[in-house]
Amino acid sequence: MSQFERRFGKYAIRNLPLVMIICYAVGYAIRYINPDFLMFLNLDPYKIVHGQVWRVITWLLVPPTDNNLFWIILMLFCYYSIGVSLERTWGTFMFNVYIFSGILLTLVGAFVILGIAYLIGGGLYAAVYSQYVAAVFSTYYINMSILLAFAMTFPDAMFLFMLFIPVKAKWMAIVYLVILLIQFITGGLFVRVALGMALLNFAIFYFTNRKGLGIKPVQMQSRTRTPKPVKRDLTRSSGIVTRHKCAICGRTEQDVPDMQFRFCTKCEGNYEYCEDHLYTHSHVRMS
Incomplete structure (x- = not known):
């Protein structure tokens, strides 16, 4: 942002x-x-x-x-x-x-x-x-x-x-x-x-x-695709440990250090989003 x-x-x-x-x-x-x-x-x-x-x-x-x-x-x-x-x-x-x-x-x-x-x-x-x-x-x-x-x-x-x-x-x-x-x-x-x-x-x-x-x-257009679940625990990107990753664009706190990440309470599953996509993504429903 x-x-x-x-x-x-x-x-x-x-x-x-x-x-x-x-x-x-x-x-x-x-x-x-x-x-x-x-x-x-x-x-x-x-x-x-x-x-x-x-x-x-x-x-x-x-x-x-x-x-x-x-x-x-x-x-x-x-x-x-x-x-x-x-x-x-x-x-x-x-x-x-x-x-x-x-x-x-x-x-x-x-x-x-x-x-x-x-x-x-x-x-x-x-x-x-x-x-x-x-x-x-x-x-x-x-x-x-x-x-x-x-x-x-x-x-x-x-x-x-x-x-x-x-x-x-x-x-x-x-x-x-x-x-x-x-x-x-x-x-x-x-x-x-x-x-x-x-x-x-x-x-x-x-x-x-x-x-x-x-x-x-x-x-x-990839920003509106159905997000894939992202685990809450640590992930690795290019050898660098990251704690957050957006399920839409894939950005992490290493890409944009001052960006906020949040988990969506309306999605069914463990989905985390950056502040750009937290309110604009389509909610995931399992059924």
Whole structure:
């Protein structure tokens, strides 16, 4: 656990995927009841700097455009499942960092465009540009980055394309990357900035955590495997006597000296976990 996580980990939102889905559900409800009201919620940086500060948060309620109720429900279920899998694998704090850094970068991109518009043509020009930002900047590209992160973590996970064609996550990710690349090339400034910020978030997270964790993202799926029992007595690793070993990741107090290890009282058997997996593992049942 990093020092940053030790200091701010207590503020992480548990079950963040459910919170995100609830926000989308509220947004879709508003779209069906009073779609014009969404105009007061979207990400309009010009109006934010002129007093409508609630838009910094409320744009997260604006869901991806879709009017088919069946596909909306399917999309919500799909992203909830993906989010839960990532949260359980990465840990609550790391998943929070990934989502909120994507949100922050999107906000930064929106205000960068606003600043450029001010420099080019002043306030009137900025107001017009800001309307285009509000139309393009949404959670759509953040959702795409979540899907890419899932594919990097679980490359062999299966999706049912069109509900009956099995496709591995890594191939789905490649298709999405091609689509995003086409959008980046053919889209205007607003699409490129919004898309670029989402991909930048994914790239930063991928490379920094691959180095920090000492494992490749495609190996993270091993963290959710069924743990094997670890004896309470001493074990030996590379000739060094260790007293603790996580049943999920295999780390010991020799690997991370200041890490805490605990036995789970809800697992049936002698299972010990590090602090990263004590509350995120699946409980073992003998029957």
